[in-house]
Amino acid sequence: MRQSKLFTKTRREAPSDEQAKNAQLLIRAGYVHKEMAGVYSYLPLGLRTLNKIIDIIREEMNAIGGEELLLATLQDPEVWKKTNRWDDEVVDVWFKTKLKNGSELGLGNTHEEALTALMTEHISSYKDLPRYAYQFQNKFRNETRAKSGIMRTREFIMKDLYSFSKDSTQHVEFYEQAAAAYERIFARAGIGEKTYRTFASGGSFSKYSHEYQTVCDAGEDTIYIDEGTRTAINKEVYDDPDVYATTGIDKTKLVEAKAIEVGNIFTLGTRFSEPLGLSYKDTAGETKPVFMGSYGIGPGRLMGTIVEVLADEKGIVWPKEVAPFAVHLVSLGKPAGGSLTSRNSGSQTSSAGDEITSVADKLYEDLQKAGIEVLYDDRDLRAGEKFADSDLIGIPTRIVVGKDAVATGEFEVVDRATGTVEKKSHEELLKI
Amino acid sequence: MRQSKLFTKTRREAPSDEQAKNAQLLIRAGYVHKEMAGVYSYLPLGLRTLNKIIDIIREEMNAIGGEELLLATLQDPEVWKKTNRWDDEVVDVWFKTKLKNGSELGLGNTHEEALTALMTEHISSYKDLPRYAYQFQNKFRNETRAKSGIMRTREFIMKDLYSFSKDSTQHVEFYEQAAAAYERIFARAGIGEKTYRTFASGGSFSKYSHEYQTVCDAGEDTIYIDEGTRTAINKEVYDDPDVYATTGIDKTKLVEAKAIEVGNIFTLGTRFSEPLGLSYKDTAGETKPVFMGSYGIGPGRLMGTIVEVLADEKGIVWPKEVAPFAVHLVSLGKPAGGSLTSRNSGSQTSSAGDEITSVADKLYEDLQKAGIEVLYDDRDLRAGEKFADSDLIGIPTRIVVGKDAVATGEFEVVDRATGTVEKKSHEELLKI
Numbered sequence: 001m002r003q004s005k006l007f008t009k010t011r012r013e014a015p016s017d018e019q020a021k022n023a024q025l026l027i028r029a030g031y032v033h034k035e036m037a038g039v040y041s042y043l044p045l046g047l048r049t050l051n052k053i054i055d056i057i058r059e060e061m062n063a064i065g066g067e068e069l070l071l072a073t074l075q076d077p078e079v080w081k082k083t084n085r086w087d088d089e090v091v092d093v094w095f096k097t098k099l100k101n102g103s104e105l106g107l108g109n110t111h112e113e114a115l116t117a118l119m120t121e122h123i124s125s126y127k128d129l130p131r132y133a134y135q136f137q138n139k140f141r142n143e144t145r146a147k148s149g150i151m152r153t154r155e156f157i158m159k160d161l162y163s164f165s166k167d168s169t170q171h172v173e174f175y176e177q178a179a180a181a182y183e184r185i186f187a188r189a190g191i192g193e194k195t196y197r198t199f200a201s202g203g204s205f206s207k208y209s210h211e212y213q214t215v216c217d218a219g220e221d222t223i224y225i226d227e228g229t230r231t232a233i234n235k236e237v238y239d240d241p242d243v244y245a246t247t248g249i250d251k252t253k254l255v256e257a258k259a260i261e262v263g264n265i266f267t268l269g270t271r272f273s274e275p276l277g278l279s280y281k282d283t284a285g286e287t288k289p290v291f292m293g294s295y296g297i298g299p300g301r302l303m304g305t306i307v308e309v310l311a312d313e314k315g316i317v318w319p320k321e322v323a324p325f326a327v328h329l330v331s332l333g334k335p336a337g338g339s340l341t342s343r344n345s346g347s348q349t350s351s352a353g354d355e356i357t358s359v360a361d362k363l364y365e366d367l368q369k370a371g372i373e374v375l376y377d378d379r380d381l382r383a384g385e386k387f388a389d390s391d392l393i394g395i396p397t398r399i400v401v402g403k404d405a406v407a408t409g410e411f412e413v414v415d416r417a418t419g420t421v422e423k424k425s426h427e428e429l430l431k432i
Numbered sequence: 433m434r435q436s437k438l439f440t441k442t443r444r445e446a447p448s449d450e451q452a453k454n455a456q457l458l459i460r461a462g463y464v465h466k467e468m469a470g471v472y473s474y475l476p477l478g479l480r481t482l483n484k485i486i487d488i489i490r491e492e493m494n495a496i497g498g499e500e501l502l503l504a505t506l507q508d509p510e511v512w513k514k515t516n517r518w519d520d521e522v523v524d525v526w527f528k529t530k531l532k533n534g535s536e537l538g539l540g541n542t543h544e545e546a547l548t549a550l551m552t553e554h555i556s557s558y559k560d561l562p563r564y565a566y567q568f569q570n571k572f573r574n575e576t577r578a579k580s581g582i583m584r585t586r587e588f589i590m591k592d593l594y595s596f597s598k599d600s601t602q603h604v605e606f607y608e609q610a611a612a613a614y615e616r617i618f619a620r621a622g623i624g625e626k627t628y629r630t631f632a633s634g635g636s637f638s639k640y641s642h643e644y645q646t647v648c649d650a651g652e653d654t655i656y657i658d659e660g661t662r663t664a665i666n667k668e669v670y671d672d673p674d675v676y677a678t679t680g681i682d683k684t685k686l687v688e689a690k691a692i693e694v695g696n697i698f699t700l701g702t703r704f705s706e707p708l709g710l711s712y713k714d715t716a717g718e719t720k721p722v723f724m725g726s727y728g729i730g731p732g733r734l735m736g737t738i739v740e741v742l743a744d745e746k747g748i749v750w751p752k753e754v755a756p757f758a759v760h761l762v763s764l765g766k767p768a769g770g771s772l773t774s775r776n777s778g779s780q781t782s783s784a785g786d787e788i789t790s791v792a793d794k795l796y797e798d799l800q801k802a803g804i805e806v807l808y809d810d811r812d813l814r815a816g817e818k819f820a821d822s823d824l825i826g827i828p829t830r831i832v833v834g835k836d837a838v839a840t841g842e843f844e845v846v847d848r849a850t851g852t853v854e855k856k857s858h859e860e861l862l863k864i
Binding site: 035042043046068069070074097099100105119140142 | 439440467471497499531537586
């Protein structure tokens with residue numbers, strides 16, 4: 001798209017109350033807007049990036065048999081009372097509200113209850129198992145502190161998948177498929193090398209769960225890494241001798257690091273199916289509770305993590321698969337028309353634009369025809385401002401169209417991550 | 433997808449408390465799940481259909497220059513107090529909630545306030561105008577009554593676009609483009625002929641607004657149609673002589689009808705920009721308030737309306753562009769493997785399946801390779817049950833694979849809307 005049409009502008013300073021690097025950069029570059037502490041809106045560039053991340057996750061969830069649905073935010077207390085999770089003393093992140101008649105409703109902070117209750121209408125026999133259902137849906141959590149930018153917010157989109165299996169054997173088979181899918185997701189999102197499958201507390205459902213933890217100084221968690229096996233131990237179970245017996249990991253080899261939890265996979269067992277009556281008849285006609293698991297990734301948190309881990313002093317650095325555009329085409333020409341008359345150089349623009357603009361326009365069209373997603377900086381600004389904006393926005397490949405390109409037919413191509421500069425012809429660029 | 437893998441099942445009866453035809457059919461066919469009065473979840477078939485509708489709307493909004501973003505649900509009271517819309521006496525559909533520290537938040541029922549406040553950071557000059565921003569976002573409205581199925585709910589996705597213009601001249605130009613886009617949307621959604629641009633009350637913002645009303649006995653509104661001009665007058669302004677002076681419509685020619693409001697477009701003027709300080713400097717350097725408009729369509733309500741208007745006694749009838757799948761491939765063979773052993777015929781299945789199944793499997797693969805979206809009924813059920821399910825689910829084209837097809841190489845192709853039956857060869861089917 002033409003940057004002159006993009007309604008967002010970059011800014012030099014983030015809001016003074018914003019402490020997190022991810023939000024500071026994302027706000028300055030025009031990806032997100034801070035509505036209040038812990039609540040962010042996604043602007044056009046931010047929504048494009050978020051959707052790229054969502055698309056990766058969706059592909060990988062579909063590949064392991066996930067069926068996508070969309071549950072409601074408003075939650076019926078009666079369902080949550082059955083699992084003893086309605087009480088604010090038990091679940092301390094509830095946002096609650098009321099119908100006109102005064103009866104209470106909750107805003108979903110997770111969806112085990114709603115989906116388990118729903119599944120009683122569709123699962124009744126061993127023939128109906130296994131099933132895997134997932135969604136990208138807004139969660140609401142009444143966090144006391146919200147200081148990590150878009151990584152810990154009071155409202156956020158979550159990919160939550162739930163598995164429904166006959167027994168723990170059928171469950172484990174899928175659990176490992178989900179684990180492999182998670183590894184593919186984090187690799188595609190550009191943080192695979194920094195992300196470790198991590199043993200963590202299982203809560204009330206099972207002894208251990210697995211988290212995916214990405215090493216980063218801004219992380220809220222502490223993990224202990226065993227580089228050899230690419231696994232880690234969360235601090236919360238670090239002192240539990242059982243975890244070493246279970247994993248075979250040598251405690252003395254572990255290296256401590258700060259990390260961000262970018263995903264988790266949980267064995268739920270029959271914690272929800274029993275109180276909510278989700279059961280099936282097995283081949284012998286016996287009634288058994290369904291065996292469940294849950295699998296979460298927050299695409300917004302993942303986006304924030306990518307910024308934290310990969311950004312440099314100039315701004316954001318997006319990996320290819322999650323970048324809002326593949327190419328940032330920066331024209332150093334004078335744009336056509338009078339409406340963009342320079343406020344910086346004070347020069348007069350002709351209504352036709354100059355030769356640089358014609359060459360850039362043509363390249364923009366041809367790149368789009370070649371199926372390449374391009375942000376085209378056609379604004380009437382000084383080169384220095386355009387390059388600073390481009391570095392801040394962080395699109396992987398920058399193509400510069402200036403006098404030299406017009407004279408030689410060779411365009412400067414800059415790799416945002418490495419700073420490497422190459423020269424390429426119009427034809428070569430279409431194969432980027 | 434294979435229907436044997438789809439987790440939803442059809443059911444003979446809708447919940448007894450469900451009065452609306454749209455929800456009765458959508459629940460029976462497995463498109464939606466009723467969580468409570470006025471709150472529905474979208475199951476896989478329903479989400480596919482909803483997303484087809486969303487894709488149509490998105491295409492048309494992008495075509496008129498809309499930039500997509502995603503605002504937050506949680507609303508800061510301070511912003512709404514500036515426009516005097518925080519008070520429950522003024523806006524009677526608020527759901528409100530509280531942070532841990534006791535301060536109140538609202539759940540967004542619309543987003544004029546949030547977006548206008550946000551735009552103050554990006555619009556400052558006439559050069560920044562016009563701008564058009566839209567989203568697909570969940571709204572929450574504390575409706576007293578919720579009896580119209582998915583057409584009037586307490587939580588629903590809304591497409592809301594907001595336009596930001598220099599003045600009313602620039603505004604009107606876009607307003608008419610948006611009106612034309614709305615007509616394309618309703619035509620593509622299969623209800624164009626039954627939908628009328630309708631004069632309605634403008635509320636506090638302007639004298640009139642426009643609604644798009646679809647004629648339907650289940651509608652909550654009454655309109656008066658002028659067939660010649662394809663426009664209508666909403667009952668609320670029917671007795672206002674001004675509306676006839678404005679439109680040139682002859683009141684005596686109008687025909688009364690019940691209708692469903694499927695969209696609306698509003699001139700907001702400076703109702704929000706003034707209190708929220710959204711202004712720009714014009715060419716003379718003078719500060720002026722931005723002139724706004726808003727443009728809404730509820731994709732869920734549109735989906736419900738399509739069901740209400742087009743369904744027949746057998747079930748749902750989807751128009752091509754919104755159907756969850758293009759083709760319902762119904763095999764009358766015995767599926768392979770033992771896990772789907774018939775519960776109806778009592779027959780034994782071989783592990784390889786029969787010849788009908790092989791032919792159907794091959795057709796399924798080839799249709800998918802040809803880029804056609806297929807729901808493949810590979811379940812081990814009697815033909816009558818499969819056809820009844822297929823009619824209920826309402827996919828536009830049904831292809832039947834039975835003994836005859838295997839013998840002759842000609843497949844029965846049934847048009848869901850008309851019931852027309854044709855015979856087509858494997859090769860012809862791939863060009864459907």
